[in-house]
């Protein structure tokens with residue numbers, strides 16, 4: 001199996017791409033921080049999938065007799081002002097976080113990628129118009145803009161996701177454009193045009209694949225920021241609505257008790273820090289693997 | 299017989315600046331014609347104009363008797379292909395040889411991909427092992443073979459070769475030149491070859507045009523290289539500098 | 543001169559691969575004074591890697607080791623990265639093999655050359671512009687003002703190479719490593735550019751390492767020649783004696799060059815089994 005994967009003259013397309021993943025994976029796993037990142041993200045995913053089995057209690061079940069209990073053997077992270085088990089809420093909260101992250105990535109990265117690639121590939125007027133639009137979005141602080149969108153669309157988790165996605169794409173469009181500019185005049189693009197390929201085909205089949213690796217790195221590194229923005233919206237009461245166990249919203253509720261019952265705000269805060277760190281580590285590791293040029297700063 | 303390539307009084311510009319002026323020549327079908335000359339004199343530009351990559355031209359141009367439009371076009375792709383100067387830049391860095399060679403087949407909806415690719419690899423003398431390699435896993439000479447194989451995928455009649463061996467070392471150059479010569483004999487191809495190396499031209503071509511400062515100053519049969527009987531002063535100078 | 547400009551002993555470059563480490567340069571040694579050293583050899587023999595290793599430009603995971611790698615007595619391998627950066631370009635510079643890849647595709651040529659100059663010398667705007675102009679003229683670019691405002695993809699292959707040479711010569715380095723600097727140039731421009739480099743060697747005492755696959759060219763412009771094959775130096779000789787070379791590999795290379803009055807139908811190619819094991 002190992003020999004099959006690392007063969008330098010694979011016999012089929014399948015073997016070639018399997019080998020590529022295997023090698024990239026091997027490189028990634030040689031970097032301790034990246035391994036930490038992979039473990040944390042893996043943990044997040046497993047937790048989200050198996051939340052009902054992991055969590056000892058319901059995330060929304062109130063029990064007013066157990067209000068604001070400190071961490072103990074029964075309640076590992078203590079309970080909140082309505083007597084809900086914070087550990088269970090944090091576990092269920094991972095689902096929301098994962099959903100936010102995934103949806104934002106699915107919406108904004110491809111959008112930014114396509115806009116940036118079109119802008120860079122055609123240049124001229126197309127470029128000026130699209131980049132003007134991008135600049136308008138870029139010039140406003142992310143959280144404020146997300147706030148404005150949520151205010152317009154109404155509070156709620158879906159609208160928060162849409163708002164964050166709308167504010168996130170311009171940065172990706174910029175990167176994709178910059179990358180496209182560096183090779184739009186390359187001879188392999190001319191060669192493909194000569195084969196009779198249309199502009200659309202060149203953009204999607206030849207230009208975009210070259211932007212994706214830096215995009216994956218960038219999106220992974222941005223995940224931390226996205227989680228924080230979502231938490232910020234939750235904190236301001238504009239994201240997930242109670243009783244949804246969204247981490248940001250939980251911190252916001254705990255704020256009132258921060259001095260006496262520190263665990264209410266701290267536990268979800270720790271979860272946010274851990275997951276953000278995980279994405280940062282993974283992003284750095286991916287950069288070393290996917291982007292060998294920026295790794296050795298010579 | 300109609301000429302494979304016929305250029306009449308061709309002027310070519312890039313965003314308004316004229317770089318090639320009044321180029322006129324015919325290349326017969328099955329002939330191998332060379333463009334030599336000063337660096338920056340517009341040799342690559344002439345090839346690009348024929349291929350449709352330098353669309354700002356005026357004059358007359360026809361390929362196999364058909365008048366030529368100004369952009370790259372899909373039908374032309376079947377008759378006329380180009381090999382670029384730089385084997386490092388002309389292959390997509392993230393695509394395997396297999397993907398590079400299937401692209402023309404996919405664009406033109408041709409079937410039998412696997413067989414065609416294997417045949418093309420055999421034609422250019424590459425082992426099957428190379429089929430799923432990436433450009434960075436190959437030497438310059440091997441990359442140039444892939445580029446030639448890509449150009450041959452659509453079975454064109456005319457090949458535009460822009461310094462196909464200048465980035466390669468002499469031993470690989472010899473292999474590629476032999477290969478190009480063999481392919482021409484086997485498939486009755488027409489070559490328009492750009493080179494700055496007169497001995498290479500002497501080996502490969504039947505006639506040679508000398509360019510300087512955007513103009514053709516002389517068209518001579520390749521025998522001129524053997525005896526040095528050029529008439530134009532620039533051609534003489536080039537010939538003398540090449541050690542002829 | 544007693545001490546050579548550059549002294550290399552047992553230079554090795556290794557790349558780890560999934561199949562185990564691969565040595566692409568296997569123990570190269572030479573001394574370079576204020577003279578011209580040619581390195582020839584077939585594609586993939588490790589010529590470029592040798593050049594890059596001297597400047598510590600081998601990208602990780604590649605590793606460079608050497609018994610000795612000294613520039614004017616200073617050990618290059620133990621020099622901190624910051625000092626190495628100051629050395630690169632200013633004292634030792636390298637013309638890379640693929641000029642259009644090595645140039646920044648989104649910056650005009652004039653600005654890139656000016657940048658190379660500015661890093662090492664502080665000149666006023668207009669003085670910089672004049673120097674850039676002179677340098678472009680010196681490498682035989684006909685219309686320097688127009689070319690200075692062009693982007694790399696707008697110049698011809700040969701112009702790109704000359705731009706690269708201009709960029710590397712403008713800070714007046716003590717050693718120039720030129721990797722296939724003139725492969726896209728026609729003979730007359732090639733001669734003029736190499737004459738320019740030659741003048742710098744003679745007048746400024748620059749050391750030159752010329753990497754090329756063109757044996758005649760190296761024979762004409764160098765004093766000493768190293769022939770490399772598969773990471774090793776297989777033959778070294780004085781430039782004038784290249785045609786007397788004995789190694790079958792060198793002879794093979796010489797035979798595969800087409801001649802001006804070519805009458806052979808196919809060119810001889812290298813039979814790679816002939817010198818295996820040497």
Ligand SMILES: Nc1ncnc2c1ncn2[C@@H]1O[C@H](COP(=O)(O)OP(=O)(O)OP(=O)(O)O)[C@@H](O)[C@H]1O
Pocket residue numbers: 312313317336337338339340341342343344494695696697698699700701726728
């Ligand atoms: N995209 C472009 N935009 C503007 N000018 C260009 C462009 N491409 C080429 N030129 C100019 O056209 C002229 C001719 O270039 P061309 O590439 O045809 O030269 P060449 O004869 O192939 O030279 P070489 O032997 O060095 O490759 C040069 O002066 C070059 O600067």
Ligand SMILES: Nc1ncnc2c1ncn2[C@@H]1O[C@H](COP(=O)(O)OP(=O)(O)OP(=O)(O)O)[C@@H](O)[C@H]1O
Pocket residue numbers: 437438467557559564566583584585586587588589590591592639755
């Ligand atoms: N990242 C890498 N990993 C493994 N091997 C490599 C890597 N980069 C280069 N090599 C190998 O190092 C060897 C030497 O390469 P080098 O570029 O020095 O050749 P060269 O003599 O300059 O050839 P050319 O004339 O084609 O430029 C080649 O066989 C190449 O395959």
Ligand SMILES: [Mg+2]
Pocket residue numbers: 341342343383460698699700
């Ligand atoms: Mg050219």
Ligand SMILES: [Mg+2]
Pocket residue numbers: 589590591639721
């Ligand atoms: Mg090299």
